[in-house]
Amino acid sequence: MTSVHLRHVCVPGSGDDQLLADVDLDVEEGTTLAVVSPSAATRAALLRAVAGLERTATGEISFGDDDVSAEDPRGRDVSVVFADHALYPHRDVLDNLTASATVRKGTDTEALAEQVEQVVEQLALSELLDLRPADLTDEQQQRVALGRALVREARLYLFEEPFAAQAERVRPHVRSVVQQWQVERGRTSLVATASVSEALAMADLIAVLHRGRVHQVGTAREVYARPSDLFVASYLGMPPMNLLPGLVHEGRVETPVGTVALSQAQIDGVGDRRTVIVGVRPEHCLDATRGGVDVSGGFDGTTRVDEVEWRGDTQLAFLGFEVEPEVDEALEAIEEFYGFDLFQHFLVVRIDAGGELEAGMSMHVVVPPEHVSLFDAQTGANLAVVD
Known part of the structure; x- marks a missing residue:
């Protein structure tokens, strides 16, 4: 696990606009930070910059004391759930769940098997293990993507719209599974979401961004009861x-x-x-x-x-x-x-x-x-x- 620190991070957008404009953020180890903004592009840019998938114009990104600004995504050791799920189309659900974890050296295969078994049960995937992504609904694909991220050991976990595809009646359960899984293991997570209510419910801290700038960072109670501006x-x-x-x-x-x-x-x-x-x-x-x-x-x-x-x-x-x-x-x-x-x-x-x-x-x-x-x-x- 690690802490995450952004200093003066800028990501260019179209024209003179910036997706991220001089962003400073601190996420301590074991903390879940929710990133909310009216702009999906801004939310995605922040996660992609942290993951090393988005080139920053200026600024520094550190994991703990390590400056990872020049590191490629593989070198940053980040587990990511993308909004489009990004499953392997020619692999079945079981292979998708284990794919990211098994490519890492030193993976404890017995421990991985136990974790996969837990995820399969908790995310209702047991009847889907032999199917490929094309045979799944969008809702099921998202749960597979979540399960794949959870069973992997990484320095940091990034979730982009992680519950958007879930039906309203099951969304609280899926959110609870992810939240409990991360908290019990002391993991550091960044969650980009369009749902303010989900951010208030699951995050230790909330970062409110607009037009690429951070307007406020605080606990759910702080930003709700004492908003920094209009x-x-x-x-x-x-x-x-x-x-x-x-x-x-x-x-x-x-x-x-x-x-x-x-x-x-x-x-x-x-x-x-x-x-x-x-x-x-x-x-x-x-x-x-x-x-x-x-x-x-x-x-x-x-x-x-x-x-x-x-x-x-x-x-x-x-x-x-x-x-x-x-x-x-x-x-x-x-x-x-x-x-x-x-x-x-x-x-x-x-x-x-x-x-x-x-x-x-x-x-x-x-x-x-x-x-x-x-x-x-x-x-x-x-x-x-x-x-």
Whole structure:
């Protein structure tokens, strides 16, 4: 096993764009890092650069204390699961499972056989061992590719969209198998995924990239509860964080749908700014319409419910609002800066399915102060989150 360190890594894209732009990352030994980004090309470029399959324009990649920047893929000793599975088409499933492991000198064949037996059982491959990749579904091919990676001993493990082909009902099990296998053996893993929910569920650390740059690295709780900027706030979460334009006045922030009473720590963070962006997640919005909610400070507002979306165990209320044209222009400028859609003209509230909600009714919404984020209206940087 090894730690992984990237310093000022750049990978060129098309034209003047860069797939990776001055990327710094540290992954300690035995850690699973999930890489999330709206761009599949960015996610793939990072894994391919670490594996030695993508030429970097600048920067250094180290495994532990060893600079591997000039090493070819074979010299880096990395086990990779590609998004297209990359199985050997003329070999059966059993041969595909063992192929990568058996080419390494000193492989313990008895130990390998035991590991293959475990993988075959855990990934439901026992009925497929004599088949070739062309006889398998995409879902089955992906499980074979995962099994092949797991039974191989390597310095580092790279997974590109490792569960994308799995049916929704089996995906949690397959993810759990891979996660448990890696944790029990203390392996270092990088997982590139389009699924933010999977990244939050399985990774020790999450790296959030956009336009080739690292916006934030932290634990799932850190990046979710304390996003570094507006992009991270909006990208992580489904539904995404509500982002509301606000005017600062005498220790309060007035938004189109309510007011935030600022704590002293937030007042210090806001400084002399006259405008900020208020962020509250839908699940932190509490329905106080009928009372019974004791919240001091934070966000407080009452407005009309425009639409209700029932989801079985929860329901979403959409509370629309309007803003002045100059505010809209300012929000559009922020979106252009980030190259990402951040704002919507409604507040989303997620509550228990048992609550009686109807379009047209008035809803009183409160959010505890510890769940209110404030962002700079020009740079998008997080200003203050109450501890």
